[in-house]
Amino acid sequence: MTIHRSVRALSRGLALIGELNTSGPSSAQQLARKSGLNRTTCYRLLQTLQQEGYVTFDDKSALFGLTPQVRRLSEGLSSQDLSRQAALPPMFGLLEQVSWPSDFAVFELGRMMIRESTHSFSPFSVHRSMVGLSRSLVRSALGRAVLTAASAAQRREMLEICASLVPEDAALTRDRRYVSRFVARTRSDGYASSVGETEQGISAIAVPIGGVGPVIGSLNIVFFTSAMTPEVAARRYVASLRQAAHDIERRWRAAQA
Structure with a gap:
């Protein structure tokens, strides 16, 4: 910088x-x-x-x-400005604990838009510019975390938007069994996961971030598929991930007050 x-x-x-x-x-x-x-x-x-x-x-x-x-x-402070102010300090704290990079993303136009990332600061990342990129709503851990945390009505609306605006995900979005399976698994595990579904050789675990009203986004930890399974990553890091998500939510609420 x-x-x-x-x-x-x-x-x-x-x-x-x-x-x-x-x-x-x-x-x-x-x-x-x-x-x-x-x-x-x-x-x-x-x-x-x-x-x-x-x-x-x-x-x-x-x-x-x-x-x-x-x-x-x-008054001109946008929700994007607020999300950055809320997310960055907890994300850097998380990076110090786990070393693997993280992304903070929000639902936007049928995808999960990455608003903040620590990829540029992690020794284990092959990506250096993630902010502004997007991840799949239904194939990424980021998207699955948000969908699982959303109400049934919110989930249905997000899936409909995704089906209309993201052609590559339209079929999966309309596959109710597919969606129900990962929602059930995410609830059972207590975190969302993906293995090579957004990028070959890359896995992630993620948790949702609540806000004043509906869920505002999600936070992940990204790691090499060859390094560990999502289950191992969760045992090692999910407590720290949840704490960071909680800190982001708390900071978001304070900024909105």
Whole structure:
């Protein structure tokens, strides 16, 4: 990852916004003292923020305050941004414990879309760019975990969308016996699994991630089929996987509150 040198003016401007958000309307002198900036720099930054519409100045009280435009910065936060914020710290914690890579995925347009991944950081991965790629709803552990956790109505809707939008999975999606078998097995095992069904030589186990309402996605651990079976992987890692999924769910709920 390339780390760029931070722009000092931007950092200082954000610090002033943060201070106004914490303390409320304040004078330039108060902001300079609390932020550690000299008064001239503080005035210059406040004037720029005022020109851009993020800060207002009250002539009577001589206090600066935030405008409603600042709220738009947080209101524009997408579900994808939220999912990344929720998923990444627990995923890196999981990577430290198991070394094998993981993917966090959500249901989108009939597939499981990978939103975050630790493949780039795992010593055991042959994939370096997974974010933005998709996995099968019915053949991947990610998809099976979500389908099993969903309500019957949600599962039916997801399968119908998959059958309509993903031609290569349409036949399996409509095969009720096939779907019922892996749903029953996933429930019995307590985790979803796949062996070479999305990519030759690659296996995975996965668990669902709940949210405020329907299941929001799933989290897997990916490993070489030659290294171990899903049963062995589950014995070694499923407790850590479930804890990471629980942490993601908790962080997601907090972000939505």
